[in-house]
Amino acid sequence: MKAQELFPYTFDEAFKRPVAYFSMEFAIDQALKTYSGGLGFLAGSHMRSVNDRRQNTIGVGILWSYGYYDQGRHEDNTLKVEYRRKFYYFLKETGITVEVEINGKPVFVKAYLLPAETFESAPVILLSTDIFENDHLSRTITHKLYDANEETRVAQEIVLGIGGTRVLKALGLDIDIYHLNEGHALPLAFELMKEYPELEELKKHIVFTTHTPEMAGNETHDAHFLERMGFFNGFSLDEVREKLDYHDADFSLTVGALKVSKRANAVSKIHEKVANEMWKNVPGRCEIISITNAQNMRYWSDKQLMSWMLEHEDYQLVGRKKHLKHQLFEEVADQTGKLFDPDVLTLVWARRFAEYKRPKLLIRDMERFKALIHNSEYPIQIIWAGKPYPLDQQAINEFNDLVRMSREFKNVAVLTGYELRLSKLLKQGSDVWLNTPRWGREASGTSGMSAGINASVHFSIDDGWHAEFGKDGVNSFTIPHADPSLPVEEIDRIDYERMMEKLEKVILPTYYDQPDKWLEIVKNGMNDIYIGFNTQNMVERYYKELYNYEPETEG
Template identity: 35%
Template sequence: MNEKGDFKGALRGESIAYFSMEIGLDERIPTYAGGLGTLAGDTVRSSADLGIPLVAVTLASRKGSFRQELDEIGRQIEHPAEWDPSELCDLLPERAMVRVRGRPVAVAAWEQILKSPTGGSVPVLFLDTNLVENSPEDRGITDVLYGGDDRYRLKQEIVLGVGGMRILEALGFSIRKYHMNEGHSSLLALELLERSGGDPEGVRKRCVFTTHTPVQAGHDQFSYEIVREILGGGAIEMLRRFGGRDRLNMTLFALNLSMYVNGVAKRHRETSRSMFPGYEIHSVTNGVHSHSWTCPSFRELYDRYLPGWANEPEMLVKVGIVPDEKIVEAHAAAKGELIDYVNRSTGAAMDPEVLTLGFARRSTEYKRPTLLFSDLDRLRRISSRGEVQVVMAGKAHPRDLQGKRLIEEIFRVARALKGDIEVAYLANYDMILASKMISGVDVWLNTPLRPLEASGTSGMKAAHNGVINFSVLDGWWIEGWIEGVTGWSIGPGPEEDLPPEEGRRKDTEDLYSKLEYIIAPTFYHRKDDWVRMMNNSIGMLAYYFNSHRMMRRYVTEAYL
């Protein structure tokens, strides 16, 4: 298959319906909360570039997730991140009906068509129940992304799965496969079951399921009491048959009714198989949309030396033809922009000549954002020999009190280190801020607790900009890591199963040792080696860990 066009022929004029609770398309459309949504956005972008006949379905989430404000001691204050679909989308005239608590609820779709410079396009449908014909309670179903209690969440999943399938039918789409990005939309399989007279094999042939969550608590589950109240009792036995006898597990329901199931990295496939033994689970390692996550200075460089790279990211393997001094200049431009932004927005006194570590992801305990600060005296000693500074960001879920406390702890550490090491925590991490950070730091740090990182994509974005990864061996990094070549590992290998305290001790010691004896000396005293690793980040990582490669694999392995 070539870059576009042949996919349509291979799929015989049918579309792939891609369902995701969140999709991050545009910073003006706050219908995403983190990695799942940004991955979905990159899926849409690559599908448009490659000419894959895909239609994306999500919720309008008019009140979004939230906008984060941080006060002077790091306390998170949440503000609504509202948007008006009428300003950016077209309201389609068709309606679908679903039943919630026994009453009909109308579902409309706002359409935004994402167009690619290659000529391809993907319609994205934002489902909305804020319609005059609905009751005030039902008008709010599609308001808040991941908001409310179990009842509210189940209502949203009815709208997404059942309503989304029915709106596609009303719009006249001919669907070849339904791709469920996480279990939030798996009730579409219930709709297919009911239409097929309860034939699971017919449903499986039409369903693809991607799981992203390596912990049991992250999989949506509902009591059958709530299911009966919200969805009705007619389908209870069918749900129990495929979704669990005691509670409705949306992941289990999707697993039982999908012909193709995958995790989002090779390591995550193994974790998922251990969580759900007996199921055939494949892996398609995530990727990022190369053009979207490459900063302007590197885009210009690639355009000059590697024309066509944006739609053939594998061309980045030839980065060696780009003069080293041009790589250095492009990074300096991105770093200067980030440091200026940090100093303006936080009052920090960061220096673009200083080794800069970056860390940004959702603030939650298993991400371990404070691991770097386990021993402040040692960190000061390291920085006295090879100066370091740290830029951090990330939101805590409104109900994650420990995640909020971690942000406050980092603010406390920043005050304690003032005068020795500059530490800045940036508010309201979104796609714009992410783009600044992944291109402007020198080293991208990632310290999750194994094996809880399903994949991770921020390090892939950093690699597109010549930034070097320094990460725990989990998720995608197990596949991308070559020690001292593409970056550095932290702690023991993935096959070592250590008690929690010993694992943390080894991680901390390795982090500090490599920072002191390898990373800082290379940055300050072996510039040729540093630039070689920047080249390797691009030529060995970015060329492969991109969403064009990911989508080609979905087409050939799951969609055809």
């Protein structure tokens, strides 16, 4: 299979350098369940913009037989985690199967192709071990995204990194730059090390995007365990330690990626500072710059909303927004039996459920929340949605607490099935998109971009991308963060008070009493996001600042 068979377009001259983008998840279409959350949403937008900008980039991921999980409900409406086998008849056979060694035994990896024209994305290679050539245990490696078993998780990374690199070679693709979207595909460095034994030469071909300041998201394993599993691809631990000058007992995938890459990027300007501080004591690490995450507006934006915003057709924009709210409210009614009103301000909190994102901040003071919900002068409707990690019992408990709380109110809903389809409905149908992380812990937070482009005003802690975008009361609303050195309980108290003050005293009165000003804020936000936070800009910066970066010519 030749490159011209994979790409149905001629490459832009500025983007001809061949790149392979490795990611554990890709959110490309609702029909393809190869993602869990924000990392996949970013990767999906990246692949769409590769197509838009005619770049020579191919995606490499894993074909998850059971996806992440299906979010269902028990009889009492609380969260039910369900696994169902997925089938994809739109994928193509490549005819390629490669072999990798995992835990001392051979495992066969079959490659499928998502053609570029199927969903107007880059071509994406998807890998599976769930084939008859493997025994049962080996087949389960690619069953579930982010399997909780440590051996399975590392096996997945070997399949992605080593298996994916071997598939690209078998396809006859002459890849120059290997882009690690997070550290999961790091084993590819040890496959390439056989071709480029000198570290400085190896570094010329690898770049790295780090997505989270959360230590839980920066995976580590016992170094001897990784050696036994085959993570280092036949290199002994002593050889790896000598080559990388990395002697810790626990091996961090992030540290390893920083040591084998020519350059890395954080995903916002704040995150750049946080990441450089986190990893400042790593000897021999590459430079970490910031390339702020973005979203593909061709996919996420409602075309009529965008058209009327650009043409200054305010009446049509307002009417279209009400129509989109109707569409969302049909889903609310179907799931909860509640009929929401399109004339009422609708606030949405929807993203991955994690403790630091504070999904329950709005109900910190239940009496004040009840007063907000029952305010007849400035009515409000609130929707929560999102997927907790299936073994994160605290996050699941928080989700279920919200479900039980929502039963008391006809204007509060908690929705399940937070995947691309529901995410788009929520972003297009909301009036306000709420983001409540503790400051410094939200690396980017891209969901607000795809909400804002759909006339939903971003209301956020001044963290991640919002700190680069937000002009309080002009294109969004900002919650000034508490001093991060304070105790967590005090941070949450202060952030809550500031959030509620802004919501009660500014946002709701503006929406109802000053509709012209509200519309101006909406349009300013749409315009600023369209100009500054489209992945077409992001992928251009990837080429200019990562792929084409040559350290030896700097300075």
